[in-house]
Amino acid sequence: MTTALDRIRVGSAPDSWGVWFPDDPRQVPWQRFLDEVAEAGYSWIELGPYGYLPTDPARLTDEVERRNLKVSAGTVFTSLHRGPAVWESTWEHVGQVAALTRAMGAEHLVVIPSFWRDDKTAEIIEPSELTAAQWAHLTKGMERLGHEVKETFGLDIVVHPHADTHIDTEEHVERFLDSTDSDLVNLCLDTGHYAYCGGDSVKLIETYGERIGYLHLKQVDPEILAEVVDNGVPFGPAVQRGVMCEPPAGVPALEPVLTAAQALGVELFAIVEQDMYPCPPDRPLPVAVRTRAFLRSCGA
Template sequence: MTTARTVVGNLCLGSAPDSWGVWFAEDEHQVPYTRFLDELAEAGYRWLELGPFGYLPTDPRRLADEVGSRGLQVSGGTTFGALHRPHEWDDMVATTRRVAELTAAVGAHHLVFIPPMYRDEKTGAFTESPSLTAEQWASFGQRANELGRILLEEYDVALVLHPHADSHIQTQDEIERYLNESDQRYANLCLDTGHVAYGRGDAVELIRRYGERIGYVHIKQMDPVIIDQVYAENLGFGEAVKRGVCVEPPAGVPNPAEVIDALSELDAEVFVIVEQDLYPCAPEVPLPIAIRTREYLGTRGLAGTKRPGAGS
């Protein structure tokens, strides 16, 4: 039986549209953003990540009103981009600027940057090679640094790159290579514990070895049985999600208690955002899971509402 613990003072709990089955700006299988915000507040969360650009309002005043009227605050924005494709650089920077501008306008200072998947999200078909070439790796860190410098200097927003299943930053080796080839001043890590487990990495080891590079966290658990199916059957991430690879804590891997304990030792205040990939799901599914997840994490001390960087 889990017992209550003292609140972990350096960690701040939030959630994201992903936990309501939202992967796209628009999709018939997703709940309206107003329902997401209403249920997020009802579930007891006070911080939210914006999710895919365009799902929530993109007008800063309207977004601020929608969020503030429900007693919510924004922890960070979310964007997607391919640092390994130089021909897409200009368009990617332009898109990232739009997201950073909105993120900063609502008082947030983190931008979660998600690399593209090399398999189609819905069909699982390969769209490019699962491995980067030596030439692509050579410039990956440099582009991350340049993008991070733009965001920090012009928007006061920190770039935190998010490892993702079926992307080129998925395995432990790929995550460490990105960290070793990028500059801590400009490009750091959004540690997604579930995607690290999906890539058969060790989130706790990453926290202990690269704690100073972890600027933001997605806390997520994966079913190890379905992970084994992924590798045995060569499944795409979309199919794995349909089979239920993402599970609510404390089921699955990694052990959320061990993750929280490791994060509590960091000399920094960190947003910890709940994510459970549920796309597609019935509209009534997310809210009970969100409530149970918040309650469970609260028993592990993860219940803070303080804004990181705001002091005691």
């Protein structure tokens, strides 16, 4: 018998509709995303790239409420390992997104570190390993960000380990967690990105449970991932090859992840994100419907 995952709040995001940018002709219009995410049976969404959905809180509230949707989080990109020189520009960006996130009644801000390799060209922008000084900038910067976001907007930041960033592998994720204050910084565990980088999501939840503040649900295709790793393919082209696949076809198995998360005894968002930029406009909805049905079969 399937265990009821009554502490897991399932949602989806623009990412599952092939949306990576605020404005891109290859992406579905935001109205269609909202219509289809509701049709697929989800009640929670993320904001996606700032500017994709309307940024006027009154208008966005009207649009989501008409479709019986609610917002779980906003997302920001940061490069805090570069030190205090980037703080002002970082805070300007964070402030915009955090204000809208707060206005929509959400409580989380997902923070993604910047890429060390260009997502489109594969150009190496900076070394994949940080120096000790850069690690200190990163961890202290995230703690400062967590403090300021909480004080100013009442939101909790959850840092998202991500392929082709400096917080990716098990070693880097554990170093980051061990170097930051749990009162200020917790984790958005993305099961797909963590598997992409060789990590075990269930082990991470069981070891660092008090630091898991939010989940992104996705899977990787192990065969495509093996080719990607062997050939040093950057994340963007890897997505175009289909490295992130529809569950339950890939890894990690999501049932054990959800069961481990349920066992933490706290309410957690679990937002489906199936990276597939760019994709044909008719592809996302059927995938989203099947994925929602699969998660229901797991008890979520």
